Amino acid sequence: MSTNQNNITSTTPPARAGQGRVVILGAGESGVGAAKLAQQKGFDVFVSDFGIIADQYKLALEKLNIPFESEKHTEELILNATQVIKSPGIPATAPIVKKLVAQGTPVISEIEFAARYTDAKMICITGSNGKSTTSLLTYHILKNAGLNVSLAGNIGHSFAAQVAAESYDYYVLEISSFMLDDMFDFKADIAVLLNITPDHLDRYDYKLENYAASKMRIIQNQKADDVFIYCADDEESLKALANISPLAKTFPFSITKNIDTGAYLEENTIHILTEPNKELTMSISDLALQGKHNIYNSMASGIVAKVLELRNDTIRESMGNFKNIEHRLEHVAKISGIDFINDSKATNVNSTWYALESMTSDVVLIMGGVDKGNDYNMLKDLVKSKVKAIVCLGKDNKRIHDAFEDDVEVIVNTFSAEEAAQIAFHLAKRGDAVLLSPACASFDLFKNYEDRGNQFKAAVREL
Structure with missing residues (x-):
């Protein structure tokens, strides 16, 4: 274990210099990009993804003749790596990562x-x-x-x-x-x-x-x-x-x-x-x-x-x-005097706090999804002062009900972006805002926050 000049602790051995075998765990944007660069620099490259690899990334790897596997991690093809480049989404607790670290193989990021x-x-x-x-x-x-x-x-x-x-x-x-x-x-x-x-x-x-x-x-x-x-x-x-x-x-x-x-x-x-x-x-x-x-x-x-x-x-x-990014407080449409705002990128409580803090009208708030151990207390004052109704969008909404049942009169459960947009539209009146700001991850009902935001925008345009 070594400590650098800023008193920040580093806990892994430095990567070994020179060519060797690079194994990449995860075949998304960062993984396939790392594979391209590693191949260009003369490394023996192998890509392994425990999930399903998207078609666009499969095609990219095939075009470069980089060997890969999908929906598994074959240990004999991974544990012989000189160094491993890991997708940020794979936790250090993943069994294959623990084995690599235990044997002293450097596990680094694409950025590194x-x-x-x-x-x-x-x-x-x-x-x-x-x-x-x-x-x-x-x-x-x-x-x-x-x-x-x-x-x-x-x-x-x-x-x-x-x-x-x-x-x-x-x-x-x-x-x-x-x-x-x-x-x-x-x-x-x-x-x-x-x-x-x-x-x-x-x-x-x-x-x-x-x-x-x-x-x-x-x-x-x-x-x-x-x-x-x-x-x-x-x-x-x-x-x-x-x-x-x-x-x-x-x-x-x-x-x-x-x-x-x-x-x-x-x-x-x-x-x-x-x-x-x-x-x-x-x-x-x-x-x-x-x-x-x-x-x-x-x-x-x-x-x-x-x-x-x-x-x-x-x-x-x-x-x-400057024009802000899609899915971050993005104005979708004004329908019957009601503003519809897509803040699907708000995947934690603090992001939703920021969104509510910027609202200047009464709000029908669409929230919910995969709760990452959220503490909703920081939202309570803003919900009391600005939110007239909450539309839950997720498979399990109990913690949202428990957190806000004393602060708003109406909390409704929905299980699709279309249903959430329709109910929010009926709960809002002219001059209000319907705000999708979930405070949660999206993986229970959607592929990712972009998919959630895009489905919400499509549903709003159908109203």
């Missing part, structure tokens, strides 16, 4: 592997909430400024596949805690930590401090000329930082207090200052992204842009004309 083969600057964004929006906004600003930049990680196309095929100067990488768990030598040139709130605790022994420690790996290996951007208002981030001394230059951001070097909100104006006499100011009314949580996201992206010495006019223009 691909970073070895590029000299591009890494802008890495993590957090329980807002990382997709902030990653896309940061990418939008950098691209508009004319930088040779791409987007990867937990969003967009595989980082490894892009490293194999393209040559970029900058990557904006959305990084999940699952990815961070399998990153050891990787270094972020610019690291952004938006917030830490309870999420995926089932992967962290239901301990928030374990999850927080995973998030703090975003700054491992950083040096004095690197940059760390974090939210000075986020209690859990500050707790996690209390025992760590980042070597990088730090730039906090806050909406509650003035910051000397970083970003802060004063009245309705954002101030971003990374160097003396080089301040950017912007009215929050000019931001494309509205709501308190999006002020934080815009501040983080703005600090990245200022650190890279982009022009203030370019930053303001980009933060003013």
